[in-house]
Amino acid sequence: MNKLNILLLMLLMVPVFTFLLFSKENTGTVVYLHEQTKTARSNQEHFNQFAATGNVIIDFYADWCTSCVTIDHEIFSQPLILDALKNFILLRVNMTNNTDYDAELLKKLQVIGPPTLLLFKPGDKKPAVTIIGETTASEFKKSIRAVTD
Secondary structure (H helix, E strand, C coil), X not given: CCHHHHHHHHHHHHHHHHHHHHCCCCCCEEEECCHHHCCHHHHHHHHXXXXXXXXXXXXXXXXXXXXXXXXXXXXXXXXXHHHHHHHEEEEEEECCCCCHHHHHHHHHCCCCCCCXXXXXXXXXXXXXXXXXXXXXXXXXXXXXXXXXX
16 A cells, blocks of 8 residues: 555544544444445445444435435434444435536446435445335334344
8 A cells, every 4th residue: 555545544534533532422323425425436435434344324315305305304313313323424425417427437336316215234345225216213223133133
């Protein structure tokens, strides 16, 4: 690994570790992949960083997706779900603009479109659980258990 790659990795790690260090112990970590970080390399680096530290959920959503809005309101807002997610890192990928980058990311991860949730065990490169479309809170909690047990 050359010096430039090491420097870039360190620069990416500082905000992540700072956030993890100062985040509340009883809540999970939510990371939104913003437009400025949308490159295949940066997202792969983000995923690799987080996958090494624990369970990861990648949430593909869009503002125009009614099922995504339902999942936000009926699942991600429930205290029991939030408690179950405290040991997860939630990577949220906003697909609202449906850009070429979005299409490339969907293809790379073999996702058809939002809403899709990919649940990964620590260190895994392939999801342990894939949820496509709407789901219930109880089904989502079972999926979380499948990853953590």
